[in-house]
Amino acid sequence: MNTTHVLKTEQVKPNPKEEKNVFEIAGLNLWYGNDQALYDINMNIPENQITAIIGPSGCGKSTFLKTLNRMVEMVPTVKTSGTIKYKGTNIFDPKRNVEDLRTHVGMVFQKPNPFPKSIYDNIAYGPRIHGIKKKKDLDEIVEKSLRGAAIWDEVKDRLDENAYGLSGGQQQRLCIARCLAIEPDVILMDEPTSALDPISTLKVEELVQELKENYSIIIVTHNMQQAARVSDKTAFFLNGELVEFSDTNTLFSNPEDQRTEDYITGRFG
Numbered sequence: 001m002n003t004t005h006v007l008k009t010e011q012v013k014p015n016p017k018e019e020k021n022v023f024e025i026a027g028l029n030l031w032y033g034n035d036q037a038l039y040d041i042n043m044n045i046p047e048n049q050i051t052a053i054i055g056p057s058g059c060g061k062s063t064f065l066k067t068l069n070r071m072v073e074m075v076p077t078v079k080t081s082g083t084i085k086y087k088g089t090n091i092f093d094p095k096r097n098v099e100d101l102r103t104h105v106g107m108v109f110q111k112p113n114p115f116p117k118s119i120y121d122n123i124a125y126g127p128r129i130h131g132i133k134k135k136k137d138l139d140e141i142v143e144k145s146l147r148g149a150a151i152w153d154e155v156k157d158r159l160d161e162n163a164y165g166l167s168g169g170q171q172q173r174l175c176i177a178r179c180l181a182i183e184p185d186v187i188l189m190d191e192p193t194s195a196l197d198p199i200s201t202l203k204v205e206e207l208v209q210e211l212k213e214n215y216s217i218i219i220v221t222h223n224m225q226q227a228a229r230v231s232d233k234t235a236f237f238l239n240g241e242l243v244e245f246s247d248t249n250t251l252f253s254n255p256e257d258q259r260t261e262d263y264i265t266g267r268f269g
């Protein structure tokens with residue numbers, strides 16, 4: 001048996017994880033007023049994998065990400081057409097409870113944005129809003145979430161201190177813990193390491209890898225090395241269109257579209 005044969009056989013092996021999609025997006029268009037920002041996006045995002053969204057500034061990465069939990073609708077002029085199915089149901093269905101959607105589809109932003117509260121209260125905030133009041137239950141959630149975000153050991157002796165006293169990298173992991181506390185299925189991350197130093201970036205990247213065991217992660221990044229390091233799938237957006245979406249290794253080593261090749265080889269962007 002030659003090597004080529006072995007590789008080909010492995011490539012066609014079905015991956016059971018890929019059989020389930022967390023999002024199925026069909027014919028998605030989005031406008032800010034009269035300006036169209038997304039054009040006919042069609043893609044299926046797999047469950048329990050890390051999907052990276054890359055592309056030059058202004059190509060619609062953040063807009064796309066914020067559409068997945070309808071945060072984009074905070075801009076009053078936004079209009080959409082097409083469908084996004086989250087686990088089989090259309091998120092644009094008028095009967096869909098948007099708060100419930102955002103509980104399942106959490107979000108972490110570019111700049112760490114802890115509340116001006118204690119470390120403990122930052123994490124307990126969401127669960128309290130969801131009606132969890134008992135100290136023992138909250139203690140458990142706080143510990144589990146901070147452990148899940150790989151920051152428990154650093155903060156366990158200072159839970160009552162203000163979160164602003166943490167470093168930027170710690171604040172970002174705290175914000176990830178805050179997101180975990182409401183038990184989402186999906187975590188949307190909008191350039192979560194762009195405000196961090198290289199060591200904090202590495203910690204967040206390691207954390208993202210660990211989280212994919214239990215969550216589907218969609219991460220917007222400007223940094224192509226980061227997409228190549230952390231993600232299973234990569235989507236390349238350009239001028240509001242999805243140009244190419246494939247396994248990260250394929251996209252970076254053997255892109256199908258000339259525009260993807262030009263972008264990943266640094267010819268523009």
Ligand SMILES: Nc1ncnc2c1ncn2[C@@H]1O[C@H](COP(=O)(O)OP(=O)(O)OP(=O)(O)O)[C@@H](O)[C@H]1O
Pocket residue numbers: 032037055056057058059060061062063064075222
């Ligand atoms: N609130 C808004 N109102 C009007 N237009 C907007 C708004 N937000 C984004 N846009 C426009 O939508 C397009 C896509 O922007 P978006 O922020 O999604 O791109 P991006 O790829 O995330 O960019 P970057 O990498 O610079 O963050 C741009 O033309 C932008 O000007």
